[in-house]
Amino acid sequence: MYGKLNQSMQILDRLIKKGLVPNVVTYSILIEAAYKERGVDEAMKLLDDIIAKGGKPNLVSYNVLLTGLCKEGRTEDAIKLFKELPEKGFKPCVVSHNILLRSLCYEGRWDEAYELMAGMDRDGQAPSVVTYNVLITSLSIDGRIEQAFKVLDEMTKSGFKVSANSYNPIIARLCKEGRVDLVVQCLDQMINRRFHLNGGTYNAIALLCERGMVKEAFLILERLGKKQNYPISDFYKNVITLLCRKGSTYPAFQILYEMTVHGFTPDSYTYSSLIRGMCREGMLDEALQIFGILEEHGYVPHVDNYNALILGLCKSQRIDMSIEIFQMMVNKGCMPNEMTYNIFVEALAFEEEMELAATLLNELYLKGVLSQSTVERLFMQYALKQLTG
Template sequence: MQLVEKMEAHGYPTNTVTYNSLVRGLCMHGNLKQSLQLLDRLIQKGLVPNEFTYSFLLEAAYKEKGVNEATKLLDEIIAKGGKPNLVSYNVLLTGLCKEGRTDEAIRFFRDLPAKGFNPNVVSYNIVLRNLCYEGRWKEANELLAEMDGDDRSPSVVTYNILIGSLALHGRTYHAMDVLDEMIRGRFKVSATSYNPIIAQLCQEEKVDLVVKCLDQMIYRRCKPNEGTYNAIAVLCEQGMVQEAFSIFQSLASKQSSSPNDFYKSVISSLCRKGNTYPAFQLLYEMTKSGFTPDSYTYSSLIRGLCLEGMLQAAMQIFMVFEMLIEKGYMPNETTYTILVEGIAHEGQMELAAQVLKELHMREVVSQHVVERLIMQYNLSAIDNF
């Protein structure tokens, strides 16, 4: 609590909003106990916690200790005179669903009026998501039929839940019908609405329908995003790399940026989502088509390999930088930093420290980066910089 005491001593504002920032920060870093101490201090000072304070604490509690402990915490808050609102109960509802306790979640949801709260569209969406993804369509439809009124009318999120779950269960045409209904209802559709359908169509190897879906997206001014690229990459898993590349070629021609920048973005997007192998497959086709990978592209590949635990492959890719240097594409500080981080994430701290020291001696990473990595991964305990 030293930070709080210093703030108060120097006359900084100590209102509920200020405390909420601290509570959230502590919760994000797994310091639930300190967060609760901060809550007590808040109440002692006569400041009334708001719905955000409670939601941060309850979310941290169910993530750290499970939803049962979060429920006990809510009971304690109420016993101390706290007055949580529906947001807090929605957090607990989310916790039950995330733990796969759907039937308990439904009972909890049905008990909300007895606690003085009418479920809103967020409450409905939380339960609906679990029912749909578990394939409990009859119950999901019954819940949907209840969603009528200002506070619980279906939202964009509702439609996206339906589309995503239907596509996941292979009910692609039904998902398309829901998308059409969404459009007719004048809801704002985005790439998020289209991506599950595209992914399933790629899984089913229905390339013509994928192209049609993408054309419709662009016609409706829905810009393809990272999720779209990863959905298209599903074709690579089906052995249809040429078809996937052809689609990316078509998308590249419709972008405002250059094809090179677009391909860099695609490779980076795939690597961030654990699709590094398809990224390599597509990179081969892209280079045959005239794309020249640069240090950013290789940095993305190295990061992807490291995230997927393929450190040796990452080291091999790192070695091809000799070819890049010959062509005038110099690896940058970000590239080297990614490599060290990848090694550290694999738990090989001694190797990470040695590589970092070598890179620093070669003056390709700054002192600032060295200090950050030492602190972040406790490398100073292994090797003296």
């Protein structure tokens, strides 16, 4: 649907002419596609057009518009639409309130945010976990840690299921301020309550690195690993992977150094995580350099390391360079696997080089380096020309 709005609308018109009336879910998907492709004004015109043709969108469609207005920074227009919902036959739900609340908090309009919540209470509209998390996140970003803690306490006392996502914004702010003691207290509380720490938690801890407190970040992570009874090597590997996935590749490098000083030996998977992270963040030259550094220290890159780099280069539209890496890989005696070839076929398909992708896929199939199931999946996924010969 997304990226092909005109085509979708043409299909919709044909269905309506044949007497097939789309349901409200279809309308919501189309409106969301419209605002993502062309902006919320076009999405609002589309909604008007749908109504004019006899369509009956539901509250979800209006929530999509509210989201679009807020994402475009048009909070006043969002407030106006929110207030008009009863006239349109809809009572704002908790999702509607949460969308507007997030925007008000982001802009620091706290009095209006609290009034909105008070209105929810008057209307018998109970806040959700998302409502509390929006407040906690916004208060933490604004540096209002004491208030964030109060909201967290209120959330707990009200019987809501508190998770790491509620704590993470507070931990992130405390780390930005270098308040290590409070960070440790929060983490201890989370572990004592048996909360599952996630990537957002480790990403928050990594913010200590911005203040030059890399050793403190490492010591906190080491303590967490021991308190949770993880095999420390597996724990370190998992943390590095999660940091790289969350866009904190440089802090991951800094913390990894401390880990290696304390006896951790990175494996192929860890290096692949770092390479993927660097490519994801546009650090292609650095990703290339890591191979030289690894080899200088006696590490022989694994096929998964090469695949991570080739994938990153292809996603950055550097297929020419990825082919050079492929040739270097083979010259050094590291044989490609099915994933390597899969990456190249998908890269060509993403570049809309369908004929080249089909030709390559045919050749790889005939050479027996791709399984039948992989070949069939790629042909179906990208609508490539069927196998010949």
